[in-house]
Amino acid sequence: MQALDILVTNARVIDGTGKDAFMGAVGIKGDKIAFVARGAAGIAEAKTVIDAGGKVVCPGFVDPHAHLELLILHQPRTEAYVAQGITTAVNGNCGHSVTPYGTDRVLEYQYRNGLITQRFRETPTPFRWNSFSEYIAGLAAAGGTAINHGFLLGHGTLRWAVMGGAINRPPNEDERKELKRLVREGLEQGALGMSTGLAYIPSKYADTDEIVELAEVLAEYDATYASHIRYQLGIEAATAEAIEIGRRSGARVQVSHLHMGAPGAYRLIADAVAEGQDVAADTIPRSTGHLVRGDRLVQFIMTMSPEYFDVGVDGVLDAMRTPEGRRLFVHQEPFFTHDPAEVYIVNTGDASLEGRTVADVASARSVSPPDLIFDLLLEKGREVTFWFGKDRQDAAPDFPPDEVIRYPWLSPGTDILMVEDWDPQGWYELMRPGCNVTFMRQARRAGVRLEEVIRRMTSFPAKQFRIRDRGVLEEGKAADVIVFDPDAFAYPAADEIDYSNPYTRATGMDYVIVNGTIVMAEGRQLDALPGRPVTR
Ligand SMILES: [Zn+2]
Ligand SMILES: [Zn+2]
Known part of the structure; x- marks a missing residue:
């Protein structure tokens, strides 16, 4: 047998599928998982041996809801993500994306939407792009990122580029054609789907029919429709619209950052799932504003x-x-x-x-x-x-309702945005760097098995976004692997948050391995940038 690069031994193996844990070992060769074995693997031939000491080894977490597409151009290390065990993030949510057209227009759009500061907008990017594929190629060539990144097309950015700003009317025939062409082009070039921000300008001026027509293109490509829903309607009516868009178009639906304080909205999704529709949701497990x-x-x-x-x-x-x-x-x-x-x-x-x-x-x-x-x-x-909003309802100790967190199609999504290194307090979302910690704790308290919690943070979001080679510990899959003790995985509680320290990170993650390269060892992040763009 060829020598391994990394061997994780003496580990409680949780493979990401929801199956029961077992004591065993995981071998890594190059950027792939070489084997997953029960018991002592009996193989000492590895350049690096990690004795997990009985801790959990599982696939790296997949974050279905991120906004890192511009930040990683300047800040590829994404420490708040690595510390949470996230090895793949899905970006381009809430209608905001890196395409279409060129760098300057995208920076302008993201600035207008409060996603970046004036200073960020004026800082030269390490490369420039004119299309989704040029962005992906530039990112891969620019020196890498700590973790893997996938990207959605953003309906807001698309509509703004095609129709202009606050345009409160349906697209005309030419505009509809161009919007559809751009969605098709982005998907051909590797985008994982399309997001909407139906509470924001300009997405909110799109009626249901406009979105259904674009979601039909998504369905054709087996790509995902992710939605920051139309909250102006009320959360249940807005959730119902997202479900309707999926039903009429045939596209798979991801309802974004659905608030766990709205069980009625969750029941609507549960009903649609029971009828065979492919709908899931992500949530920000707790907020102190x-x-x-x-x-x-x-x-x-x-x-x-x-x-x-x-x-x-x-x-x-x-x-x-x-x-x-x-x-x-x-x-x-x-x-x-x-x-x-x-x-x-x-x-x-x-x-x-x-x-x-x-x-x-x-x-x-x-x-x-x-x-x-x-x-x-x-x-x-x-x-x-x-x-x-310091004292929001979701900071209460008995939040969320067990009913909500037990739904098998619910995952945590960080939704951290806009934290520029030079601007740490410009927009500091206090609980989000601890999103995965909080979700895991809340779900376990509600009686969800650890294996099931981990499935919802690994293989399930990977499947929802059709990230095929990640999210499961299995021979031949990409070697995105983490080692940690779930009981030691920690972040300050809602009432302990220090708003003056925006660099508070989750603790308790021991090893984070991305594409077979160690990014975090013994709880400390290294300089490695082995992450890759994840495309369809
Ligand atoms: Zn949003
Ligand atoms: Zn978002």
């Missing part, structure tokens, strides 16, 4: 306001000086519906404001809570930061 810095907040206001989507930050700031402009933003921007007693003011440089709530300071100044936010944005500029 978002830390959003002033300049990002202005970008978000721009994103939600059709009158300002196309005018830029200065136009929004000007409008913020007038009562009419303020009324418009309050009406359209969901941040203003948060209970002001749960919105904290941080990073003001003013000790008299630091850590106080918007409700408290607004009352002291005799202004309305939204007016206080506008006043602070104008007075304090880009640095002022708001922590929205």
Whole structure:
């Protein structure tokens, strides 16, 4: 037998299919799994032997919901992902993607949608692209990434490129043809599917028929339709629309970041699955809200306001000086519906404001809570930061309902976005770097077997996005393998989160191996960048 590169011995093997764990060993040769064996493998011939000491060895986790497509151009190490055992991320969610057309237009779109800062937009990218395949080729040639990345086409980016910004009408005949051509071209070039952001401009101006027509192209390619659903309808009606789009088009559906506090929406999916439809969901298992810095907040206001989507930050700031402009933003921007007693003011440089709530300071100044936010944005500029929604319902200890987390088609999705290295607090989603830890804990507490939890974080999302060679420990599959003790896998609880430390990471992951190369050893991330683009 040829010498192995890596042998993981004395391990509790969980293969990702949901089958019972057994004590055994996993051998890796090159970038593939050479064997999975029960008992002592009896093979000492390996360049690196990892004695797992009875810990779990399983496939690396597959994250169905990420937004790393631009960040990895500058930050390929994605530490928050490696620390959670994620070896493959599906990017391009919520309607935002790296195509169509060229680099500058995509950066412009992502900036307008608050996904990147002005500084990021102005930083030269390591390569430039004009199509999905050029992006993939550039990424592979640019030095690699720590983990593997797959990509969806984003309906928002496509519609914006073809029709323009806040265009509230159906596409005409030529535009429909071009949208379909772009979806087909992206799929031919390796995209895993298409996402929508039906709560955002411009995706939200698409009616159900427009999406069904594009999803029919997805069905033709056995590609996935992932949706940030149309929340304006209410969460159940929005979930029903996603299911309808799948039923009418024949496309497989992934409902994105579905809130576990909405069991009714989950029951709709369960009914569709029972009738034989291919529908699944991912969820952010818990949130203590978002830390959003002033300049990002202005970008978000721009994103939600059709009158300002196309005018830029200065136009929004000007409008913020007038009562009419303020009324418009309050009406359209969901941040203003948060209970002001749960919105904290941080990073003001003013000790008299630091850590106080918007409700408290607004009352002291005799202004309305939204007016206080506008006043602070104008007075304090880009640095002022708001922590929205500290005490949300999903921070309660008995969250989520067992019924919800037991559904076999539910996976965790990180949905971490916008954390630029030079801008750690610009948008810091407090629980998301611990998403997999939290989901695993919640599911086990609800009585879900560990093997089943791991299936939902490995082979199941891999199957939903048709990532064929990953997500299972099996001879011949890609060697994406992790070693950890599930009981030591940890992240601060909702009430322990330190909002001033955006670099908090999950702990307890011992080894992360990507394509046969060790990326994390004994809990420390190495410099290796063996990750590859994952295409259809
Ligand atoms: Zn979303
Ligand atoms: Zn998202």
